[in-house]
Amino acid sequence: MPVGRILHSAWQSVSTPMLPMLTWLAEMAVVSVLDNIEEGNLRIITSSQVYSFGKSPRKQFGFRESGEPGRVVLRVKEETFWLRLCLMGDLGFSEAYMYGEVVCDDLIPLFLIFLQNKSRLEQLNSRFSFLSSIPQKITSYRFLNTLSNSRSNISAHYDISNDMFAGFLSKDMTYSCAIFEELDSDSDRACVRRQNNVSVAESSIIGLHTNKTNGVLKINGAAKSDCLHEGQHANGVNGINGVHKLNGDEANSVSIESEDEYDELEEAQLRKIDHIIRLANIQPGHRVLEIGSGWGSLSLRIATNPAFAGVTVDTITLSSQQLAWARKRMADAGPDVESRVNVHLMDYRAMPKEWEGRFDRLVSVEMLEAVGKEFMEEYWRVVDWALKKEGGVGVVQSITIPESRYEKYSSEIDFIRKWVFPGGMLPSVSFIHQTLTAGSKGRLIVESISNIGPHYARTLREWRQRFLDKFDDIIAPALREEHPEIMRAGAEQADREIEVFKRKWIYYSCYCEVGFTMRILGDHIVTFTREGNTSYGCNVFN
Numbered sequence: 329m330p331v332g333r334i335l336h337s338a339w340q341s342v343s344t345p346m347l348p349m350l351t352w353l354a355e356m357a358v359v360s361v362l363d364n365i366e367e368g369n370l371r372i373i374t375s376s377q378v379y380s381f382g383k384s385p386r387k388q389f390g391f392r393e394s395g396e397p398g399r400v401v402l403r404v405k406e407e408t409f410w411l412r413l414c415l416m417g418d419l420g421f422s423e424a425y426m427y428g429e430v431v432c433d434d435l436i437p438l439f440l441i442f443l444q445n446k447s448r449l450e451q452l453n454s455r456f457s458f459l460s461s462i463p464q465k466i467t468s469y470r471f472l473n474t475l476s477n478s479r480s481n482i483s484a485h486y487d488i489s490n491d492m493f494a495g496f497l498s499k500d501m502t503y504s505c506a507i508f509e510e511l512d513s514d515s516d517r518a519c520v521r522r523q524n525n526v527s528v529a530e531s532s533i534i535g536l537h538t539n540k541t542n543g544v545l546k547i548n549g550a551a552k553s554d555c556l557h558e559g560q561h562a563n564g565v566n567g568i569n570g571v572h573k574l575n576g577d578e579a580n581s582v583s584i585e586s587e588d589e590y591d592e593l594e595e596a597q598l599r600k601i602d603h604i605i606r607l608a609n610i611q612p613g614h615r616v617l618e619i620g621s622g623w624g625s626l627s628l629r630i631a632t633n634p635a636f637a638g639v640t641v642d643t644i645t646l647s648s649q650q651l652a653w654a655r656k657r658m659a660d661a662g663p664d665v666e667s668r669v670n671v672h673l674m675d676y677r678a679m680p681k682e683w684e685g686r687f688d689r690l691v692s693v694e695m696l697e698a699v700g701k702e703f704m705e706e707y708w709r710v711v712d713w714a715l716k717k718e719g720g721v722g723v724v725q726s727i728t729i730p731e732s733r734y735e736k737y738s739s740e741i742d743f744i745r746k747w748v749f750p751g752g753m754l755p756s757v758s759f760i761h762q763t764l765t766a767g768s769k770g771r772l773i774v775e776s777i778s779n780i781g782p783h784y785a786r787t788l789r790e791w792r793q794r795f796l797d798k799f800d801d802i803i804a805p806a807l808r809e810e811h812p813e814i815m816r817a818g819a820e821q822a823d824r825e826i827e828v829f830k831r832k833w834i835y836y837s838c839y840c841e842v843g844f845t846m847r848i849l850g851d852h853i854v855t856f857t858r859e860g861n862t863s864y865g866c867n868v869f870n
Contacts (some may be wrong), residue, residue, distance in 0.1 A: 347407075350411060368382050405431060422835055469865065490652075500625045596787070602725050613638040616640070620694070627654070654671045676710050691722070694727060700752070718860060720858050782847075785844040787843070808826070
């Protein structure tokens with residue numbers, strides 16, 4: 329019997345008779361910590377009473393004029409919520425939300441309240457959570473990214489279903505941070521959702537219907553307002569009104585098929601892909617290695633660009649779903665593209681010997697997070713092994729975590745590492761640099777590092793709205809088809825499982841949006857090359 333199941337059974341046998349007393353003690357402990365909230369206002373409604381923590385707000389949702397968080401309401405549906413929160417802190421809250429033990433009018437301002445009061449609430453993650461750290465550490469061994477289980481880890485996320493991802497990604501099927509021309513130009517749509525009292529937690533999201541009249545975007549029949557999304561100011565949530573126009577004409581470099589099919593997210597994703605390609609300085613005749621194919625959007629962009637005559641791409645993935653999708657895209661693009669892009673189901677540590685030193689360029693977009701701390705040096709050793717010894721250039725994009733949080737984060741299992749990317753770990757920028765140098769024995773040198781993380785907040789908002797809009801029609805049916813065992817469990821159980829899945833993705837999206845907005849998370853693009861590579865040039869505006 330698995331260790332986790334043994335621990336769970338033991339806990340059940342001991343805790344069930346004592347559950348009322350344990351939950352009461354947990355509730356009192358949590359309340360004593362939440363009493364320290366000073367910024368914002370949190371109300372918790374239970375079956376018997378209402379708790380109120382912090383200041384009384386002047387506005388019901390979002391931010392006050394001073395930039396402080398406003399009121400958030402939590403409704404406790406199951407008393408086990410208190411136990412989870414007391415024993416497991418952040419992770420416990422996420423699981424309670426997933427299982428419907430607590431609901432929230434809007435997770436975004438809730439997370440902002442937690443962040444604004446972080447130093448005052450640290451006891452919640454330290455005073456009691458040691459009780460759950462032992463079983464976490466015992467069972468976390470299965471998340472070690474050995475060669476044998478890395479495929480199962482990544483499949484837990486990416487092999488859910490192509491149809492599910494197609495339900496909320498833009499047409500290009502890029503599942504990574506986009507780069508928008510204007511960072512917060514979606515703020516009016518987000519505001520309209522607030523004005524319609526949309527409740528994410530209650531799963532009653534109202535789809536937005538947009539149209540253009542005389543060139544003016546209208547939402548639900550109303551013209552653009554001057555209302556701001558929570559946490560955003562006139563110059564954007566991060567004080568950025570737009571993105572630097574690379575090479576003087578960044579926005580115009582991205583082509584969308586027709587105005588009727590215009591999608592700002594697709595445009596932003598192609599802008600990011602073009603930015604990666606430009607940083608790599610790909611030239612006609614180059615051989616390119618891509619580690620982490622996704623659904624083939626970057627390889628397809630390279631192979632369909634007439635400026636890259638004779639360029640060939642070898643792209644590797646651990647996902648059989650992505651493999652099939654990417655190969656079909658290359659075939660659909662025509663025989664020339666199909667002949668120049670080879671998609672392989674392959675671990676980066678299992679590349680054929682004949683690939684040694686054969687690649688002019690290497691690109692990898694948001695794959696580094698799946699490598700794991702223990703294998704980061706090995707990853708860079710392989711990169712050094714695959715790149716040509718003279719003139720090789722690589723570009724890697726990775727979600728990152730700040731230096732101050734890295735050590736604690738890397739030793740714990742949080743919501744994302746347990747429920748979204750098992751086996752994954754976010755590196756810090758310095759850890760990337762250190763392991764790059766160590767793994768390549770100094771043969772690779774960093775050329776540039778830039779952060780596009782603030783653009784991820786908007787990317788996540790775009791994905792979340794599409795996810796909710798298309799959940800019932802596309803995503804839920806795809807889940808039912810992908811997992812027939814859910815249907816065999818009965819309609820009620822199937823609906824419950826699908827709702828848990830939906831709430832997990834809502835939580836993940838909101839959790840990360842706030843992280844990128846507040847720069848608790850970053851998304852760094854690292855460009856590297858070889859010593860003596862004078863042909864690469866030095867374009868500081870790339």
